[in-house]
Amino acid sequence: MVPLLFLAACAPGNKLHVPGELSRPPxxxxxxxxxxxxAVADFSYASEAPGVIGRDxxxxxxxxxxxxxxxxxxxxxxxxxxxxxxPAVRVPADAPAPADVPVRISGSVRRFEVNARRGGVxxxxxxxxxxxxxxxxxxxxxxxxxxxxxxxxxxxxxxxxPDDLREALLSAANSAAEETARRLLEGRVIxxxxxxxxxxxxxSR
Numbered sequence: 034m035v036p037l038l039f040l041a042a043c044a045p046g047n048k049l050h051v052p053g054e055l056s057r058p059p060x061x062x063x064x065x066x067x068x069x070x071x072a073v074a075d076f077s078y079a080s081e082a083p084g085v086i087g088r089d090x091x092x093x094x095x096x097x098x099x100x101x102x103x104x105x106x107x108x109x110x111x112x113x114x115x116x117x118x119x120p121a122v123r124v125p126a127d128a129p130a131p132a133d134v135p136v137r138i139s140g141s142v143r144r145f146e147v148n149a150r151r152g153g154v155x156x157x158x159x160x161x162x163x164x165x166x167x168x169x170x171x172x173x174x175x176x177x178x179x180x181x182x183x184x185x186x187x188x189x190x191x192x193x194x195p196d197d198l199r200e201a202l203l204s205a206a207n208s209a210a211e212e213t214a215r216r217l218l219e220g221r222v223i224x225x226x227x228x229x230x231x232x233x234x235x236x237s238r
Contacts, residue, residue: 047092047093047094047095048094048095048096048097049089049092049094049095049096049097049149049193049195049198050096050097050098050099050195051086051096051097051098051147051195051198051199051202052195052196052199053199054100054105055100055105055106055108055109055202055203055206055207056203057109057112057113057116057207057210058207060116064115064120065115065118065119065120065226067120068120068133068134069120069121069122069131069133069134070114070119070120070121070134070135070136070223070224071111071114071119071120071121071122071130071134071135071136071137071138071169071217071222071223072121072122072123072124072130072131072134072136072137072138073107073108073110073111073114073121073122073123073124073138073139074107074123074124074125074126074127074128074137074138074139075101075103075104075107075123075124075125075126076102076103076104076106076107076126076139076140076141076142076165077103077126077140077141077142078101078102078103078141078142078145082095084097084098084099085097086098086102086145086146086147086202087146087147087148087149087198088148088149089148089149089193090148090149090150090151091149091150091151091157091192091193092149096147096148096149096198098202102142102145103126103141103142104123105206106142106145106163106165106206106209106210107123108123109206109207109209109210110138110165110167110210110213110214111123112210113207113210113211113213113214114214114217114223117214117218117226118226119214119218119223119224119225119226121138122134124137126139130171135171135172135173136169136170136171136174136222136223137169137170137171138167138168138169138217138222139167139168139169139170140165140166140167140168141165141166142163142164142165143164143165143166143181144162144163144164144183145162145163145164145206146161146162147159147160147161147162147198147201147202147205148160148161149193149198152189155191156189156190156191157189157190157191157192157193158187158188158189159187159188159189159190159193159197159198159201160185160186160187160201161185161186161187161198161201161202161204161205161206162183162184162185162205163183163184163185163202163205163206163208163209164181164182164183164184164209165181165182165183165209165213166179166180166181167179167180167181167182167213167216167217169217169222171222173221174222175220175221175222178220178222180213180216180217180220182209182212182213182216183209184205184206184208184209184212185205186201186202186204186205186208187201188200188201
């Protein structure tokens with residue numbers, strides 16, 4: 034009987050789905066005024082199994098998401114920049130920055146995963162990890178500028194739920210986007226915004 038249960042758990046249809054899209058947390062106030070200072074191109078992302086972003090080790094099943102990590106992370110980075118007072122837009126991976134936007138940010142999503150594994154007799158750990166490799170080009174951008182950002186989130190519950198998976202993934206993804214925005218400012222890839230420019234919201238093209 035045990036082998037039959039194991040085979041059932043490994044069946045292709047036994048999957049745990051992460052619901053919805055990734056989004057920035059709501060911020061008070063209006064978005065900063067002025068023209069975009071950066072265009073964030075959709076990041077590259079490669080996966081051996083499209084749609085599979087992790088594994089529930091306790092229940093022996095895949096964790097899947099219908100979204101596109103490269104586009105989602107580019108959108109979050111553009112949103113994090115805008116939220117911090119530096120307006121940014123997202124553009125397709127093969128598109129140049131708009132003529133009026135001085136900096137083009139690109140890169141790749143190296144890790145985009147959420148896994149669930151037993152942490153004890155009565156709890157399961159839901160662990161999300163996002164790693165980005167970021168490059169930038171444009172007037173004034175330091176030559177060969179590149180940065181690698183990794184963010185992780187761990188949640189504990191009695192068993193993994195789709196909402197727990199999304200919460201962990203959303204937290205790790207937004208933390209990675211915010212750290213990317215911080216490094217772009219710290220590296221003087223984009224100019225620091227004035228205090229008056231800082232606000233909420235995001236834009237995309």
